[in-house]
Amino acid sequence: xxxxxxxxxxxxxxREIVAELSVHGMxxxxxxxxxxxxxxxxxxxxxxxxxxxxxxxxxxIDVVAELRRLQIDTxxxxxxxxxxxxxxxxxxxxxxxxxxxxxxxxxxxxxxAEVLLRRRVPQNDTRLRVADLELDLVRHIAYRAGxxxxxxxxxxxxxxxxxxxxxxxxxxxMIFEAVxxxxxxxxxxxxxxxxxxxxxxxxxxxxxxLIRTVRGTGYMIVGSAQNTTASP
Amino acid sequence: xxxxxAWRSATTxxxxxxxxxxxxxxxxxxGVIQWETTRYLNTVIDQMLVQRMHYLVTTDMQRxxxxxxxxxxxxxxxxxxxxxxxxxxxxxxxxxNKLPADLPPDDQVRLLARGMPRPDRDAGTVRARALATRLAxxxxxxxxxxxxxxxxxxxIVWRALLWAISLTIIPGLLGGFLLRRGPEKRIRALQEASxxxxxxxxxxxxxxxxxxxxxxxxxxxxxxMLSEIERLMSEVKGVCDNIAHDLRTPLTRLRAxxxxxxxQLDGHPxxxxxxxxxxxxxxxxxxxxxxxxxxxxxDSHRSACFDEVDLGDxxxxxxxxxxxxxxxxxxxxxxxxxxxxxxxxxxxxxFEALANLVGNAIKFTPNGGTVRxxxxxxSRGPRIDILDSGPGIPADERDAVTRRxxxxxxxxxxxxxxxxxxxxxxxxxxxxxxLDIGDSAYGARITLYCYSVKPGEVPGTCLSRxxxxxxxxxxxxxxxxxx
Numbered sequence: 001x002x003x004x005x006x007x008x009x010x011x012x013x014x015r016e017i018v019a020e021l022s023v024h025g026m027x028x029x030x031x032x033x034x035x036x037x038x039x040x041x042x043x044x045x046x047x048x049x050x051x052x053x054x055x056x057x058x059x060x061i062d063v064v065a066e067l068r069r070l071q072i073d074t075x076x077x078x079x080x081x082x083x084x085x086x087x088x089x090x091x092x093x094x095x096x097x098x099x100x101x102x103x104x105x106x107x108x109x110x111x112x113a114e115v116l117l118r119r120r121v122p123q124n125d126t127r128l129r130v131a132d133l134e135l136d137l138v139r140h141i142a143y144r145a146g147x148x149x150x151x152x153x154x155x156x157x158x159x160x161x162x163x164x165x166x167x168x169x170x171x172x173x174m175i176f177e178a179v180x181x182x183x184x185x186x187x188x189x190x191x192x193x194x195x196x197x198x199x200x201x202x203x204x205x206x207x208x209x210l211i212r213t214v215r216g217t218g219y220m221i222v223g224s225a226q227n228t229t230a231s232p
Numbered sequence: 233x234x235x236x237x238a239w240r241s242a243t244t245x246x247x248x249x250x251x252x253x254x255x256x257x258x259x260x261x262x263g264v265i266q267w268e269t270t271r272y273l274n275t276v277i278d279q280m281l282v283q284r285m286h287y288l289v290t291t292d293m294q295r296x297x298x299x300x301x302x303x304x305x306x307x308x309x310x311x312x313x314x315x316x317x318x319x320x321x322x323x324x325x326x327x328x329n330k331l332p333a334d335l336p337p338d339d340q341v342r343l344l345a346r347g348m349p350r351p352d353r354d355a356g357t358v359r360a361r362a363l364a365t366r367l368a369x370x371x372x373x374x375x376x377x378x379x380x381x382x383x384x385x386x387x388i389v390w391r392a393l394l395w396a397i398s399l400t401i402i403p404g405l406l407g408g409f410l411l412r413r414g415p416e417k418r419i420r421a422l423q424e425a426s427x428x429x430x431x432x433x434x435x436x437x438x439x440x441x442x443x444x445x446x447x448x449x450x451x452x453x454x455x456x457m458l459s460e461i462e463r464l465m466s467e468v469k470g471v472c473d474n475i476a477h478d479l480r481t482p483l484t485r486l487r488a489x490x491x492x493x494x495x496q497l498d499g500h501p502x503x504x505x506x507x508x509x510x511x512x513x514x515x516x517x518x519x520x521x522x523x524x525x526x527x528x529x530x531d532s533h534r535s536a537c538f539d540e541v542d543l544g545d546x547x548x549x550x551x552x553x554x555x556x557x558x559x560x561x562x563x564x565x566x567x568x569x570x571x572x573x574x575x576x577x578x579x580x581x582x583f584e585a586l587a588n589l590v591g592n593a594i595k596f597t598p599n600g601g602t603v604r605x606x607x608x609x610x611s612r613g614p615r616i617d618i619l620d621s622g623p624g625i626p627a628d629e630r631d632a633v634t635r636r637x638x639x640x641x642x643x644x645x646x647x648x649x650x651x652x653x654x655x656x657x658x659x660x661x662x663x664x665x666x667l668d669i670g671d672s673a674y675g676a677r678i679t680l681y682c683y684s685v686k687p688g689e690v691p692g693t694c695l696s697r698x699x700x701x702x703x704x705x706x707x708x709x710x711x712x713x714x715x
Contacts, residue, residue, distance in 0.1 A: 016488065084528055103484035107491055154552050180553060184584045185521055190591070193556045215503075216491050216510045 002047040002117050004028045007037030007063065008079070009055050013102070017050055017079075020106035021113060034058030038066055046074055048117055050109070053080030053091065061094045068095035075116035079104065088183070107169065107217045114168040128163040131223040133202060133210055135163055144202050154179070155198050162211065162221040171218040195219055247408035254404075255397055262393040266386050273382045274361065278341040281363045281375050284312065285339075288373060289365060297325035300373070312377050313348065313360070319370035328374055335374065337366040348376050359383060418447055432661065434462040473527045476520040483520075487513045522651035529581075529658035540574040541582060543614050543682060547607055550586045554594060562600045570608040575682040577663045585659040588652040589618045589678055596676075597622035604674070613683030624676030630669040 004021050008014040009032045018028040026048075031037040034055035041049055041063075049067075053060040064076050078096035080087065088099045097119070098112050128135040134143040140156055142149040151159065161178045162170065170178070172191040177183055195211060203209045211221050284303075291299050300316045304327035307313070315328025323329050332344050340363070347357030362376035421439055428436045437458060438451040490510050497503040551567045558565035575582075593603045601621040608615060625633055634657035660667045666685035670677045 016485075103481045105484060105491070106488045180549065182580050182583050184525070184580070185518065186553075186587060186591075190553060190557055193560055197556050215507055216494055216514075 002026045004048045004050060004113065005037065005041055005046040005074075006030045006050045007034065007041075007055065007060070008032065008050065008052045010052070013052075013079075016106055017109060020110045024110045024114065026113065032056075034060065034063050038063045041067060041074065042070060042072065048075050048077065048113055050077045050079055050113065051096070053078060053082055053087070061090060064091075064095040075119060077109070077112055077116055079109070105171075105217075107214075108171045108173070111169040111171055111174060111217065115165055115170070115174065118165055118168060128160070128166075130163050130166050130210060130221055131208070133163070133221075135160060142202070144204065144207065149201055151198075151201060154194065155201065158194055158198050159202065159221075162219065166221055166223070169214045169217050169220045175218065244408065244412055247404065247411070251401055251404055251408075254400065258393060258397055258400075262389055266389045269385060269389070270382050273385065274379075277361050277377050277379070277382075278363075280312070281341055281361065281377060284314075285363050285365060285373065285375050288314070288375070289367065293367065293369065296367075296371075296373075300325040312375065314376075315374045317372045317374065319372070321372070324371065326374075328376065331372060331374065332362060332364075332376075335362050335364045337364040337372045339363065339365050343379070344376065348378070415447065422447070422451060429458065434458060434465060469527065473524060476523045480517065480520050483513055483517055487517070519651065522655060526651060526654045526658050529655065529662055538576055538578055541577045541579045543572055543575055543582070543607060543616065544569045546579055546582050546586060547605055547616065549583060550590050551605060553587060554590050557591075558594050558603055561594065561597075563594060563597055564602045565594070566602070566604040568604065568606045572607055572609050572614040575614050575663075575665075577665075577682070581659045581662065585656045585680070586616070586618075588656045589680070592652055593618050593620040593622065593676070593678075596620070601675075610681075612685075613681070615682065616680040618678045618680075619672065619674045619676065621675035624671045625669050633669065634667070 002025075004026050006014055006017050006021075006028050008017060008030065011032070014030045014032065018030055021028040029040070029046075031040050035057035037049075037051070037055070038058060051060045051063060055063070058066075060078060060080065064078065067074065067076065075097045076095065078091040078099045079102060080091065080099070081102040082088075088101075091099045097116050100109055100112055126136070126138050128137065132145045135141075135156075136143070137160070142151055142156065142159055157179045158175070161175060173185060175191050175195075176186055195213075199209070199211045203211065210223070211219060214220055288296065288299060288303070297316055300314050303312070303314045304325075307327075313326070313328050315326035315331070316324045317331045318324055321331045323331075328348070332346070332348060334345055335342055341361055342363070344360050344362050348360040348362065358378045358380065360376040360378045362374060364372055364374045366372050418439075418441060425436060425438050429438075437455045440448050440451050440455075442448070487510060490506050490513065494503055494506045494510065497506060547567065547569055551565065555565050590603070590605065597603055597620040602619075603621075604617075604619040606617040606619065634653045657667060660680065663682075664684045666681040666683075668679040668681065670679070
């Protein structure tokens with residue numbers, strides 16, 4: 001069970017984070033102070049740290065910078081009310097791995113936490129597999145049940161993003177950030193359209209659907225045998 | 233920016249009025265001097281004439297012709313002419329050959345309006361003052377003195393006046409020109425400083441010289457007004473932003489509770505009701521997010537992320553992002569990029585602006601219509617046209633659509649926050665670019681000028697060279713007509 005250190009001074013927010021992470025099978029420990037949080041993070045290895053920007057004792061930016069200086073590479077999800085692009089850039093440059101602005105949807109926070117945990121797994125494979133779906137990362141070709149699929153470059157990147165985070169919920173925003181590399185809310189159903197096209201290409205007639213819509217959150221790809229809370 | 237007209241400037245007008253008053257006053261002054269001098273000299277001449285007449289009429293009448301001739305002889309130039317005529321007007325003695333017609337013998341000194349023939353010349357007359365008297369025996373004695381001395385003096389006075397005016401007006405004009413430059417320079421500085429204010433940057437102020445003159449007083453008044461307008465705008469915007477900011481937290485918590493309820497109700501009929509509630513809350517949160525995004529962009533003066541941006545790349549990404557949506561709506565989505573200079577900006581923000589514009593074009597174009605992205609250089613830099621065969625934005629709404637929450641008649645029934653063009657406008661302003669909303673034979677048109685364009689320069693200037701304006705032109709360049 002992954003362990004998460006939650007450094008957050010607002011008790012209500014901290015309770016939300018801890019509860020949501022617990023729902024997603026993580027063990028969370030809450031520290032309300034920046035200095036104490038840094039001490040805790042250096043005293044014991046955690047799989048993930050969620051870190052508020054503005055904290056008593058020590059600022060979140062300083063905490064993450066100190067962690068990186070001490071060569072502690074635990075993934076850090078920065079959570080802050082400061083939503084300006086400059087603030088996000090500063091947080092990421094200081095050593096944060098992802099940045100979420102308050103107020104946030106708990107399911108999106110959990111999805112981002114899962115993605116960061118997944119990044120710790122070495123990704124040296126040249127092939128990704130989900131059920132009978134395969135992605136040849138060298139030749140940039142996807143196969144379903146051994147049959148090659150004709151994918152546009154964008155569809156290929158979208159599929160790779162989903163398969164690299166197999167079993168994890170990705171919000172539309174996360175997909176947009178990962179595939180197109182931009183950080184704003186496109187505010188439309190464009191991601192749904194792209195997923196729909198990809199879905200039509202990989203889920204052929206008679207084949208079990210692999211891409212699932214997670215109502216109210218986003219999408220995930222799962223092997224047919226996996227149990228999820230998603231609906232097709 | 234309009235340059236001040238040198239001939240209409242207040243300083244020029246003041247100098248001209250002052251110069252004219254000075255000239256009139258000089259004329260009056262010199263006129264009075266001349267009039268007084270002339271009057272005095274005339275009086276002196278008149279007295280001389282009266283005295284000489286008195287001398288002659290009191291001499292022996294028999295010897296009068298001789299005395300007259302003697303007087304004429306000792307004055308060969310006729311400065312003081314004298315003539316004796318019989319009752320019939322025939323000259324008897326002296327150097328006046330003809331009795332002046334306009335000189336009655338009434339002992340009154342008169343100015344001979346027609347002049348008097350000069351005794352020392354063959355032709356010509358000379359202005360003169362003359363006196364005639366009828367003697368007891370009927371003869372007429374005339375004494376005249378030319379007024380050349382007085383006239384000469386008058387000419388000297390007028391010449392002096394002309395010199396005085398010339399020597400005053402020329403340095404005056406030169407000085408005036410130099411004096412005009414100072415205020416004109418300051419007016420130009422005020423004009424330049426007011427340009428960003430005119431474009432909406434209420435944080436700017438007009439410069440003050442510190443001299444406390446009229447321009448400083450005026451600039452101070454305008455600056456005070458600007459401060460008040462900025463404060464009021466900030467308060468209004470602050471209230472708006474605070475509402476959006478403060479409501480996000482409870483709405484997000486409400487959404488989280490609904491999300492949990494949805495997870496628990498999975499498979500129950502009530503789940504659909506919860507899901508539609510989440511969709512509505514997401515829409516509200518999306519509007520708040522967009523509203524705060526506009527504020528964030530408007531408040532931002534950063535250019536740290538600015539770099540040389542390949543607009544072609546950004547457009548290809550936008551095209552790639554929206555192509556499936558257009559395809560689903562049966563809309564040909566064309567991309568036409570020509571070689572262009574790079575633009576200085578933030579690629580992420582430019583993508584966001586273009587994505588908003590293209591998203592709108594696709595949304596408002598009926599299924600089966602056409603959307604086209606064109607990018608090329610015009611005479612001053614890169615420009616991007618987003619063309620669609622949709623209804624476009626009516627001319628009277630084009631200024632309003634960039635305002636927050638404005639929904640035009642065409643967009644009231646379509647989903648959206650009414651903030652997309654506000655975000656675009658904020659990004660465009662942040663870059664110092666310009667946005668122009670218009671139409672062409674193709675349909676609707678939105679042009680992004682990726683360089684600095686002053687307001688008022690935008691419409692039409694380079695449009696006709698690149699964009700067809702009639703259906704025939706559109707067909708000639710192979711563009712689809714409006715559907």
